[in-house]
Amino acid sequence: MSQRYNALAHPSLALSKYWGKMDGNINTPATPSLGISLDSLYCEVSIELLTQTQGDSVFQNKDKLEISDQLAIMLEAVRKKFHLPPISIETTSNIPYASGLAGSSAFFAALAASIALCAEHEYDVHMTSKDISNIARIGSASASRAVFSGFQYLDKGAIHAESIFPKEHWPDLRVLCVIVHTEKKSISSREAMQLCKKTSPFYQSWCTFAEEQIGLIRSAVAERDIGSLGPLMTHNAYAMFGAMIASHPSIRYWNPQSLLVLNVIKTLRKQGYAVWETMDAGAQVKLIYNQADGPSIRRSIESHVPDARLHESCVGSGVDSWKE
Ligand code: PMV
Numbered sequence: 001m002s003q004r005y006n007a008l009a010h011p012s013l014a015l016s017k018y019w020g021k022m023d024g025n026i027n028t029p030a031t032p033s034l035g036i037s038l039d040s041l042y043c044e045v046s047i048e049l050l051t052q053t054q055g056d057s058v059f060q061n062k063d064k065l066e067i068s069d070q071l072a073i074m075l076e077a078v079r080k081k082f083h084l085p086p087i088s089i090e091t092t093s094n095i096p097y098a099s100g101l102a103g104s105s106a107f108f109a110a111l112a113a114s115i116a117l118c119a120e121h122e123y124d125v126h127m128t129s130k131d132i133s134n135i136a137r138i139g140s141a142s143a144s145r146a147v148f149s150g151f152q153y154l155d156k157g158a159i160h161a162e163s164i165f166p167k168e169h170w171p172d173l174r175v176l177c178v179i180v181h182t183e184k185k186s187i188s189s190r191e192a193m194q195l196c197k198k199t200s201p202f203y204q205s206w207c208t209f210a211e212e213q214i215g216l217i218r219s220a221v222a223e224r225d226i227g228s229l230g231p232l233m234t235h236n237a238y239a240m241f242g243a244m245i246a247s248h249p250s251i252r253y254w255n256p257q258s259l260l261v262l263n264v265i266k267t268l269r270k271q272g273y274a275v276w277e278t279m280d281a282g283a284q285v286k287l288i289y290n291q292a293d294g295p296s297i298r299r300s301i302e303s304h305v306p307d308a309r310l311h312e313s314c315v316g317s318g319v320d321s322w323k324e
Contacts, residue, residue, distance in 0.1 A: 003121070007113035007321035008044045010037045010313075011095060011102030012145035012152055013175060013286055015233045015278065016217045019240045020193055020207055022157055026073060027141045030197075031210035032156045034217055035105075035145040037167065038175055039316030043093040043106035047114045049122070050086040058089040070190065074108065074139040078115055082125045087115075096182040100253060100282010102146075104189075108139030109146035113319040121323060132319070133160035140189075149318035151221055156211060167315045170224045172291045178301060179309040180257035181283035189281040192244065192251045199248040206243035210236065226290055230276025233288065237278040253282050257305060261285040264304045268297060 012035035020030035050057075056075060058065045078084050089111065095103035112135040119125040127135070129147060137144035137159060145152035148163035151170075187195075197203050213236055220229035244251040258279065265277050265287060275289040275297050289297055298310055 002048050004046050004048050004324050005114045005118040005121070005321070006044065006046045006324065007110040007117065007319055008042055009106040009109035009113065009143075009146050009319040010039055010316040011041050011043070011106040012036065012109075012142050013038055013102055013278070014142065014145075014280065015221070015229065015288075016210065016214055016236050017240045017280070018141050018154060019210075019243070020197055020203065021141075025159075026077070026138050028137075028159065029141050029154055029156055030207050032214040033142070033145065033154045034164070034214065034221065035142065035152045035154070035161075036173075036175065037146065037149060037152070037316035037318065038102075038177070038311075038313035039167075040311050040313040041093075041095050041101065041106065041177070043091060043095060043103060043110050045107065045110035045114050046090045047111070047118060048088045049118070050088055052085055054086045056086050056089070058091070060091045061093070070104075070108075070139050071111075074111070074135065077138045078135060082119055082123050084115065084119070096179065100185055100280045100284050101177060101179070102142060102280065104140040105142035105146040108136045108143030109319050111139065112136035112143070113147065113321040117321045117323060129318075130160045130162075133162075137161075147319050150315055153218075163318065164218070165221065167317060170221070170315060173224070173226070173315055174289055174291050174294050175313045176287040176289070176294075176298065176301075177311040177313070178261050178285045178287065178305070179311065180261065180285070180305065180307070181255055182309075185253060185282050187251060187281075192247075192281060195249075195251060196244055196247045200243045200246045202243040202246045206239055209239050226274045226276075226288065230274060230288060233278050234276045241279070254279070255283045257308065258283045258285055260305050261301065261308065264301055268300055273297060
């Protein structure tokens with residue numbers, strides 16, 4: 001059997017969002033973003049080298065997938081750096097495909113790391129974590145964060161991310177992903193960002209707001225202060241959605257179940273719980289809170305939204321790779 005190069009990554013959930021691309025480069029973010037690794041969700045990627053006569057192929061949980069544009073662009077960028085023959089990519093994951101759960105961040109981070117391992121062993125090409133993050137970014141900018149452990153930062157205009165606090169920095173922090181919809185999203189984040197930039201009257205204001213706010217979000221994380229971080233994170237997400245909704249045609253990822261969850265969270269806050277929401281390009285709602293409040297918050301969501309699937313995470317690790 002030929003050599004397999006494997007990697008496992010966790011998705012990076014943005015507490016402060018990357019939403020918008022700069023002109024003239026692939027996936028260079030127009031806003032600074034700060035993410036955290038979610039330890040209960042993962043994507044594992046295995047690659048094998050094929051012969052020159054074969055084409056690249058990709059399988060997810062054993063189903064053959066189309067090679068997406070982003071994947072083709074990323075592989076082309078890799079092949080400009082060294083001679084990578086066609087590859088077979090196999091991926092398994094507990095994240096519903098393209099549903100707004102940052103699955104692409106974990107997929108491209110794991111793929112970039114498995115390619116880096118292959119490059120090291122087969123071609124004597126050494127890639128640092130920053131190089132891996134840069135390659136992952138070409139697939140999906142949030143993936144550049146998912147390469148790193150703990151709390152990750154991707155600056156506006158940057159080509160790679162960095163880790164700003166280790167995963168041990170905030171052991172009490174919990175993130176609950178409330179999965180209300182597992183179908184593929186109606187519009188990809190890439191198309192949605194282009195449309196938003198082109199048509200939303202609030203796009204520039206969103207970018208300015210995100211830049212002004214990032215220092216506060218970073219300080220709240222540094223101080224492990226959920227009472228400051230929660231409202232800032234939630235405000236950041238709604239500012240992004242404001243720009244999205246004002247696009248033409250309007251971009252709206254939420255569904256009635258998402259709104260139900262948002263109402264439950266509002267009630268929980270009125271009852272004194274420090275629980276705050278954020279959302280991405282999909283219907284799922286993600287909450288942050290301190291560990292001690294977890295059981296009451298989960299019980300409340302389970303009773304009001306019984307069909308939702310819940311995934312609670314601690315702050316997780318960065319990408320890990322191995323060969324077999
Ligand atoms: O990296 P992409 O192309 O999947 O876009 C991610 C966009 C958001 O999830 C909405 C925000 C973020 O920073 O992860």
